[in-house]
Amino acid sequence: MTGKNVAARIVKLEARRPRSKEILLVWRQPDADVKGAASAAKFAPGDRVICLEWFGDGPLPAPKWYRERLSSELGSLENEYLTRSLERVRDDRPRDPGFAELPPVAANRARELTDNDLLHITFGVAT
Incomplete structure (x- = not known):
């Protein structure tokens, strides 16, 4: 096997x-x-x-994978936009049909979910 084949696999x-x-x-x-x-x-x-709104001018940041708690890995501007996106959900704005269906979650179960799990429930894209 050549190096190219190994890399492709x-x-x-x-x-x-x-x-x-x-x-x-x-x-x-x-x-x-x-x-x-x-x-x-x-x-x-x-x-x-997840898909969040970018309220800044200029080009959108590239999609990026996160392993840890999302809000702790974002910069201050990104965290501000995350907060604004959450506020828009709180204000009962119409939900975009591109988001995944909201799963039923019992109140006691919701307390056990991680921040990333809750963000995925709120802003998760149907994949």
Whole structure:
């Protein structure tokens, strides 16, 4: 086997690897289509993908995978936009149809979920 063959096989294996503890953050313009924004990112069916609104000027940041608590890995500007996105959900804005269905979660179970789990429930893209 040549080096190219080995590298190609590694890429294929990595693509099949489940990312159960990781979350892909995709940014979109305010009120932009969730499916359209998510279609620009590379992910496999079943991956945990969230789509947040980018309220800043200029180009959107590239999609990025996060393993740890998302809010602790983001910069101050990104955390501000995360908070603003959460506030818009709190204000009962219409939910974009590109988001996944909200799963039923019992109140006692919700207390046990991680921040990333709760963000995925709120902003999760149907994959």
